[in-house]
Amino acid sequence: MSIVLDLRQDFKQAVETEYSVDDKMLRTIEKSLVKGGQFTVRIKAQQAAKGLSLDINISGNAIVECDRCLDDMETPVNTSKTLAVQFADRYEDADEVVYVPEEQTELDLWPMVYDFIALSIPLTHVHPEGQCNKEMAERLSQYMVGNEPETTL
Numbered sequence: 001m002s003i004v005l006d007l008r009q010d011f012k013q014a015v016e017t018e019y020s021v022d023d024k025m026l027r028t029i030e031k032s033l034v035k036g037g038q039f040t041v042r043i044k045a046q047q048a049a050k051g052l053s054l055d056i057n058i059s060g061n062a063i064v065e066c067d068r069c070l071d072d073m074e075t076p077v078n079t080s081k082t083l084a085v086q087f088a089d090r091y092e093d094a095d096e097v098v099y100v101p102e103e104q105t106e107l108d109l110w111p112m113v114y115d116f117i118a119l120s121i122p123l124t125h126v127h128p129e130g131q132c133n134k135e136m137a138e139r140l141s142q143y144m145v146g147n148e149p150e151t152t153l
């Protein structure tokens, strides 16, 4: 299962496709900040000047590690991005443009969608107060106290 856009479609009228991202897809990514989750990805593709314009909306819940107790926790994700697809035989590093050779018939959007999910995760993520794994949080806080720098008033 993946997020593959069929490029042989007629995009003169906007084409909307819905995909789902499951836990399994996310768990295949090594050393990922996102450890799992479930997302709905809606992609609206329409013909543009040199290729296609894609409106990508991602919503769902990501599983990440809590900064305080290291247990899994869920954090909601709802993000929208616009991506341009250009049909050209060049490979450049461009942030919001994907170059696709003219003869290519499909485009795998999973790497981009994964990046969008990862980028939308807030920098700090902790369980709401009182909902951490108590044992773990206590052990970690004991450890932290010993290492805390002296604070001067």
Ligand SMILES: [Zn+2]
Residues within 6 Å of the ligand: 066, 067, 068, 069, 070, 071, 126, 127, 131, 132, 133
């Ligand atoms: Zn926690």
